[in-house]
Amino acid sequence: MSFSDYASHDGLGLAELVSKGEVKASELAEEAIGRIEKHNPALNAVILKLYDLGRDMAKQPVEGPFKGVPFLLKDAFGDIAGYPTRLASRFRAETPAKEDAVLARRFKASGVTILGKTNVPEFTLLPTTESNLYGAAHNPWNPDHSTGGSSGGAAAAVAAGIVPLAHANDSGGSIRIPASSCGLVGLKPTRARTSLGPDYGDVLSGLCHEHVVTRTVRDCAAMLDCIHGNEPGDPYVAPPVKESFLEQTKRNPGKLRIAFSKTNPAGAKLHPDCVKGVESVAKQLADLGHEVTEAMPPLNPDEPGNLFLPLWAAWLSSEIELETARRGRGPKEDELEPLTRGLWEVGKTVSAAQYLL
Structure with a gap:
């Protein structure tokens, strides 16, 4: 498979090629490894390389909608047995996790090949990805620009074509901000749609949600199909879904009520480029027949x-x-x-x- 062929497929597209026998999972893994080695020195997106693990996973007879698709975990809540999760902090010891997180088990069951862990700010605190432990991640569209955060390493790797999708999580914007900064699809799921078990029942009173960043909407929906659902011990659960998220993307949603804002929650004006982008999308949605209104939740500025x-x-x-x-x-x-x-x-x-x- 040539460089251009790999980059032209999303995760489901690559998995389809594997299922048809047109490419091997091991070949996809080597392609992704080559891309990490080529691009990571400039991007600093991958901070822990797990090539031996990935090569071994690519040889296993795993099934799933993302069979053989190269994948990266985030260095936050992406625990896999035998490897550390440090949250970019020098205070966090390099102690290997004793077991896979529920999320990691579900990622594995989806068929992906895990090849490494991605860059984050210390304790995922900031909307930019730069820590003293790992250094700054760089945006593949312009290395002098921010990737956003905290899933900045994941977003940089996906936007650069290293992998078609990567693990991300979001408490205060950590999926949505990097997706915006790097031109990707970034969905923060409903609270408790995905489980934080077994080590956590709850993070930040339900503000922290697990998912991925992707290049296509269908990959985003298909992976949510793979990882959603509660576990025994979860303190609360999301309402059950009646059909797959991927199938829901294929049908007309009807007329939706959509609100947008041209200020931040405190009422401060946004950059003109951001306002222009919001207005453009609002017009597209209105032209599609949706009810689009400029509105803001009734909060005091502070x-x-x-x-x-x-x-x-x-x-x-x-x-x-x-x-x-x-x-x-x-x-x-x-x-x-x-x-x-x-x-x-x-x-x-x-x-x-x-x-x-």
């Missing part, structure tokens, strides 16, 4: 930040305290970035009442 910060800082504090218990010591001065340390201090002051409110 309300989003005041609600989000206690949750965000308290979660970070819990992660640092958990790692402290694992290691038997707290973080040294150089093991946390300044912003992380500051948010940790904020998190330690958040009361239970504040968090629940």
Whole structure:
């Protein structure tokens, strides 16, 4: 398979070629490995190479809609047995996970070949992907531009054609921001649509959702078909779906009610390029017959930040305290970035009442 052929297919397209016998999963794995080696020095998208694991997976007789498709896990909640998940923090020890996360098991069952883990900001805190541990990820459209975050490494790898889709997660924009920055499809699923088990029942009171970034809508829908569903122990569940997400993409949705905004939640104006893009999409949707309205949730300007910060800082504090218990010591001065340390201090002051409110 030539370079151009590989890049022209999405995940389902590559899987179809594997199923037809036109290409082997091992050949796709080698193509993706070659692309990592070629492009990663400039992009810094992949921070842990798992080539031996991927080559072994590509030899296994696995089925699934993404059979043989090269894939990357994010260095956050993408636990697979035998390998560390560090969340880009020097304080997180390189201790291998003892078991696969539910999500990783479902990714494997979908048929993908896992070849590495992708770059994130420390503890996934920022909407840009740059940490002292891993360094900055670079946007393949322009290496001087941000990939967005926190799934910036995943987005860079998909946008560069290294893999057709990659694991991502989202609490405050970590799927949607990199997808926007890198020109991809990025969906934050409904709360509890995917499970965080077995190590977590809940992250950030339900703000953290697991999924992927993709180049096509159908890959996004098909992978959600593979990974959705609750596990015993999950504290709450999403409403069941009556048909596959992929099938839903094939039918006319009818007339939808769609709202859009040209300001951020605090009411501040957006960059003119962003406004132009929003207006263009709003017009396309209206031309398709949908009811499109400019509207904003009725929040006070400071309300989003005041609600989000206690949750965000308290979660970070819990992660640092958990790692402290694992290691038997707290973080040294150089093991946390300044912003992380500051948010940790904020998190330690958040009361239970504040968090629940």
